[in-house]
Amino acid sequence: MAVKLPIYMDYHATTPVDxxxxxxxxxxxxxxxxxxxxxxxxxxxxxxxxxxxxxKQVADLIGANPKEIVFTSGATESDNxxxxxxxxxxxxxxxxxxxxxxxxKAVIDTCKRLEKDGYRVTYLPVQKDGRISLDELKAAITDxxxxxxxxxxxxxxxxxxxIAEIGAIAKEKGVLFHTDAVQAVGKVPFxxxxxxxxxxxxxxxxxxxxxxxxxxxxxxxxxxxxxxxIIDGGGHERGMRSGTLNVPGIAGFGKxxxxxxxxxxxxxxxxxxxxxxxxxxxxxxxxxIYVNGSVEHRLPHNLNIxxxxxxGESLLMGINDVAVSSxxxxxxxxxxxxxxxxxxxxxxxxxxxxxxxxxxxxxxxEEVDYVADKLANVVTRLREMSPLYELAKEGVDLSTMQxxxx
Amino acid sequence: xxxxxxVIEHYEHPRNVGSLPKExxxxxxxxxxxxxxxxxxxxxxxxNPATGIxxxxxxxxxxxxxxxxxxxxxxxxxxxxxxxxxxAIKNTDIVNxxxxxxxxxxxxxxxxxxxxxxxxxxxxxxxxxxxxxxxxQPTA
Numbered sequence: 126m127a128v129k130l131p132i133y134m135d136y137h138a139t140t141p142v143d144x145x146x147x148x149x150x151x152x153x154x155x156x157x158x159x160x161x162x163x164x165x166x167x168x169x170x171x172x173x174x175x176x177x178x179x180x181k182q183v184a185d186l187i188g189a190n191p192k193e194i195v196f197t198s199g200a201t202e203s204d205n206x207x208x209x210x211x212x213x214x215x216x217x218x219x220x221x222x223x224x225x226x227x228x229x230k231a232v233i234d235t236c237k238r239l240e241k242d243g244y245r246v247t248y249l250p251v252q253k254d255g256r257i258s259l260d261e262l263k264a265a266i267t268d269x270x271x272x273x274x275x276x277x278x279x280x281x282x283x284x285x286x287x288i289a290e291i292g293a294i295a296k297e298k299g300v301l302f303h304t305d306a307v308q309a310v311g312k313v314p315f316x317x318x319x320x321x322x323x324x325x326x327x328x329x330x331x332x333x334x335x336x337x338x339x340x341x342x343x344x345x346x347x348x349x350x351x352x353x354x355i356i357d358g359g360g361h362e363r364g365m366r367s368g369t370l371n372v373p374g375i376a377g378f379g380k381x382x383x384x385x386x387x388x389x390x391x392x393x394x395x396x397x398x399x400x401x402x403x404x405x406x407x408x409x410x411x412x413x414i415y416v417n418g419s420v421e422h423r424l425p426h427n428l429n430i431x432x433x434x435x436x437g438e439s440l441l442m443g444i445n446d447v448a449v450s451s452x453x454x455x456x457x458x459x460x461x462x463x464x465x466x467x468x469x470x471x472x473x474x475x476x477x478x479x480x481x482x483x484x485x486x487x488x489x490x491e492e493v494d495y496v497a498d499k500l501a502n503v504v505t506r507l508r509e510m511s512p513l514y515e516l517a518k519e520g521v522d523l524s525t526m527q528x529x530x531x
Numbered sequence: 532x533x534x535x536x537x538v539i540e541h542y543e544h545p546r547n548v549g550s551l552p553k554e555x556x557x558x559x560x561x562x563x564x565x566x567x568x569x570x571x572x573x574x575x576x577x578x579n580p581a582t583g584i585x586x587x588x589x590x591x592x593x594x595x596x597x598x599x600x601x602x603x604x605x606x607x608x609x610x611x612x613x614x615x616x617x618x619a620i621k622n623t624d625i626v627n628x629x630x631x632x633x634x635x636x637x638x639x640x641x642x643x644x645x646x647x648x649x650x651x652x653x654x655x656x657x658x659x660x661x662x663x664x665x666x667x668q669p670t671a
Binding site for chain 1: 534539542545548550562564565566567568569570571572573590591592593594595596598599
């Protein structure tokens with residue numbers, strides 16, 4: 126069977142909305158268009174009912190109480206609310222926050238902003254496998270530490286952090302624990318009580334729901350987490366997030382969460398099978414390719430590989446009918462390669478040579494075959510014209526060479 | 532990012548990929564850039580000793596599509612030029628020919644550097660060959 130082109134293999138960036146989700150959303154644009162805050166007529170009641178149903182569906186997915194779910198515009202807002210909200214609310218208790226160098230920019234840049242306001246932030250390094258060291262975490266905690274924020278799964282390399290262990294440490298030390306769980310929720314089991322998480326950021330569009338809607342889990346018991354709002358107004362969402370609720374988006378988010386809960390086990394087995402097949406196939410046809418980050422502690426649908434001696438953007442150009450992303454600098458205006466891959470210590474050259482594959486609900490074996498075959502051809506062709514490959518084959522150690530930089 | 536047609540054309544059909552013998556006294560080799568920066572270009576010229584004209588040029592590039600296209604174009608332009616004419620090639624000529632966007636100008640700069648490095652290597656070789664030839668001449 127011929128595959129349909131272009132192929133989408135960038136499910137970490139975003140996911141298509143599941144048609145079953147769209148179906149649930151549509152009435153809330155047209156017939157049930159009410160404002161969930163309108164308490165005195167049926168239009169408002171219908172909208173509120175939809176929101177509360179979705180709140181329960183999202184809560185069920187992560188083992189939370191519906192009252193612990195605050196709807197937001199997306200995970201970036203959730204991260205901002207969690208970190209800035211805790212920082213302001215617990216300022217008298219302390220001013221120290223612990224995070225990691227491989228966090229998403231929504232966390233890193235929020236922390237940097239707080240540093241300007243007088244907070245102190247520790248950015249934990251990661252080990253070669255992309256995970257933080259628990260000993261380093263423990264050592265970083267002081268009596269001024271108010272928050273630990275460590276992502277559940279990384280958006281580039283899919284590496285899953287030891288969240289339950291971090292949760293236990295945070296609990297023991299009496300420090301709040303926030304996790305950016307965007308890439309993990311709906312894909313792998315995630316239970317806020319098992320993991321001892323106090324705050325968790327989620328996004329609908331990473332789990333087959335619509336863009337523009339997310340949620341923050343805020344623990345209500347053991348301990349009760351208090352947040353200073355970052356958006357002021359009508360006092361929606363228990364005063365933590367003012368603004369008219371995005372009812373169609375939230376209804377869709379709820380349905381998406383329900384579907385993920387039902388299908389997660391089968392879907393993750395299928396996708397990890399496809400992912401391993403892709404990895405094996407690439408390793409069979411090409412030498413000197415390296416998986417970035419832990420293979421063991423990894424999202425089932427993620428693969429991030431560096432193809433030595435070949436630059437990432439030129440690789441993407443050769444597979445322009447496949448949507449993937451690269452850690453190469455040239456794909457962004459910054460001219461800096463992926464800070465996540467650099468943090469693994471693999472060397473900038475390998476960061477420039479990386480491709481992130483994100484499989485998802487509609488990925489097929491035929492697509493994986495097409496991508497693996499095409500990549501093998503393109504990598505071989507580009508290595509033929511790579512001076513680095515030539516030097517390496519001549520036995521030159523590239524790491525000890527003197528390069529002419531400006 | 533959208534690539535210009537010319538960049539895509541060079542990427543898909545690069546001209547003069549390959550290597551010339553490094554030890555040949557008539558071959559100049561330039562190797563510029565660094566793997567950490569995401570661009571390395573190797574550019575070689577072979578000069579005809581009788582005419583002083585570049586007979587052949589080859590390249591190998593590790594880098595994005597624009598870097599590959601810049602070096603491919605450079606080898607095309609080098610062939611048939613004298614050494615001095617080759618040194619007159621400017622990175623802006625490459626930018627214009629390939630319609631490179633601002634973020635890719637560094638690719639053209641690297642190509643110009645590679646040309647200069649190759650020619651300078653060639654000149655150095657010629658000089659040392661000339662010196663060696665002088666020393667070898669019998670004095671008596």
